[in-house]
Amino acid sequence: MIVQVSPDGRGTRAMTQEQHEATTYDVEALQEKWRPVWERIDPFKAGLLGGAEKRYALTMFPYPSGDLHMGHAEVMALHDVLARYWWQKGYDVLNPIGWDSFGLPAENAAIKRNEHPAQYTYANIETQAESFRRYGVSFDWSTRLHTSDPEYYRWTQWLFLKFREWGLAYRKNSPVNWCPNDQTVLANEQVLADGTCERCGAVVTKKELTQWYFKITDYAQRLLDGIDQLEGNWPDRVVASQRNWIGRSEGAHVDFVMRLASGEERTVTVFTTRPDTLAGATFMVVAADAALAAEVVAPAQAGVLEAYVEETRKASDIDRLATDRPKTGVDLGITATNPLTGEQIPVWAADYVLADYGTGAIMAVPAHDQRDREFAEKFDLPIVPVYDDSEDAPPYDKAAAVAEAIAKLEAAGTGQGTVNYRLRDWLLSRQRFWGAPIPIIHCETCGEVPVPESELPVRLPDDVKGEELKPKGSSPLAAIESWANVECPQCGGPAKRDSDTMDTFVDSSWYFLRYVSPHLDTAPFDVEALKQWGPVDQYVGGVEHAVLHLLYSRFFTYVLHDKGYLEFEEPFTRLMSQGVVINQGKKMSKSLGNGVNLGEQLDEFGVDAVRLTLVFAGPPEDNIDWADVSPAGSVRFLQRALRLATDVTSAPGVDAAEGDVALRRVTHKTLHEVEGLMESYRFNVVVARTMELVNATRKTIDSGAGAADPAVREAVEAVAILLSLVAPYTAEEMWERLGRNPQLDTTVARAGWPAIDEALLVDDTVTAVVQVKGKVRARLEVPPSISEGDLEALALAAVDLGGEVPKKVIVRAPKLVNIVV
């Protein structure tokens, strides 16, 4: 059933009932009608409005796993509201799209189906691209990139080599997180708080391996300081997460001299945030699994330590999660000197001290630290208070005491003030196939040799499939001899390629820079173009990347800034983290059987209604419970809006100034208010205001000035433009029915934001509220320009104070008077 426009263009009022019913719109037909038109006129190319102020709108690029789902639909709907608004406001908008197309699922699928990961990947990309086009997102398709294209990962490799050149990428042997299921190492950021793999949920273990790292710790302070300028522009919880993750803590390094069983002395530095309590340090604790413990242990205790380490290693993954676990540890059989008191204190090893935080050793102050106290009580170690911290004691000025203690340590040469971070370097090697190969060649003679720039990219072999991709504890690439064996670029001797690939977060740490010049083949990005387009003005994406992707991208941007490639330090000026779509109070999942299929929703209600529902459901950052919203209600609203366009009988270009003033006021006020709402992301309220305008227009047509009134045309055109942000198909159809797009060669999406007439934003009269002691007693209709004195006089005359004398009168002309008696 196709929407009918009455042949004489006079609208539905003249129609019979049957004809009226026929105006029920067929969403499928609308979509099929307009999509080809948009594809033909390509209205969203960046640079179309060269010279206008730029806006860079970015949405986190998708991973190509199957088709789009409700989550994608939500982000894209929210993101597109803003991008389309910017177009309407006359900005030159860059709204790019690409795919984060390296990653494990494609590799696992390839093993299962006996094919190459590229097959699965690129097939899914095509499916998703088609869905995005149907969904009507205002992307500039000419920007399209895929991180798994050699043209892209060539530059990922190039950047890796640059980072190495700059001393920001290095290789070290260290215990790393190992996912036994995915058969690869993981970054700290990819291990969840419960010790499981962020991807697959398997319990992560530790493994000693030589791996590549990015030296993100060099940027810990910069990344922390930069957060200040994001505050207010990024969601609080993301800001808080990043601060937590970087985990700055101030304190001091204090040197303790250990006396080993051999009589040898060894200086061990500890980190403490409480150097003021040094006098109460009655023992030391070394992380049991740190090399230091084994090095200093007295021979008599070595066996006990070894057994303890073995035991804790077994239990660690499950038990470390329990914070109320009883303290365990072993005496190392040696002592150290407390540098302040000169006392000999025992040295223990325990698993409550972490090998990779601080220096892996602590001074224990049981009187003022809960954990140390538990340990001391269990093993009967002395507890010596440094100050009285009981309730009725005089307050203890901790900050001053700490500062004083640091000064003393520095004077004595036994320590100094320092800052410690929780952040660790970023482990980027992965023992998997479907990623950017690390462009390093290992030569027996020359060692690590970078692949010469002219030989980039180091391509993945494209003739392997299925079983050959199976992880074997080392990268599948290592087993492909024709690929792995090469000549050393330096000495020409036999050498092997580094067979690991890069964490896919490396790919996504710079893609937003590539978008300004996606086809450039002489550099990763066009420095000049980025001066024009960068940084991203608005980034929209899931809060699951609060730390990972957003921290890594910030790191890359800081580095590239420092090296002169970028003018800006922070990549994403504003960030919006949308909520998730849930159903019946729970996360959608197969096991719960509460999944909502996006395709089915689109088939049933249409693209516009689904988009409208998602935008209208609530504030963007709130979760949307699909059981609480009504796509059917959205369909009804869109029908009402569309019918308005059919009803309009005046000709395009008619002078609105001749029209009904009451409706004109609603129109102009709505447009004005929407501008403010857009600025603060209140997209749900934008929809509500549009609904009000539709309702007001309906009333004017049916029981007011009538369909021929020029103000009605003005209002309906405004509705079409407002709806073009959320419901592009319906808006476009309205525009055509309004006679504004007769050749089907333009789009309402680029019609431009209507000029707002300031004079129409003020009413003839406003309602002034008269309060007595804050309670409403009367309402007055007054001109908006009324003076405070006049309003006060009117107010005093309007209420009966029962003989009481006004003590004070607060006047806020023209809206309010409060009389205090």
Added chain:
RNA sequence: GCGCUCGUAGUCCAACGGUAGAGACAGCGGCUUUAGGUGCCGUCCAGUGUGGGUUCGAAUCCCACCGAGCGCACCA
């Protein structure tokens, strides 16, 4: 334990420190309709989690508590 966010009609949500209700869902009643799961009109429902404080005036600002969600966590 530390930190962040949020508690408003049956539900989802609005309300520059100034009339608690904009919009919607569900319900109810009418009109339209052969009928209705369409359309139109009307209507019920909260005093803002609790207790203090600031203010002429608090849903809004401050403090405490209760509840929910999230981040970090034997991090020294």
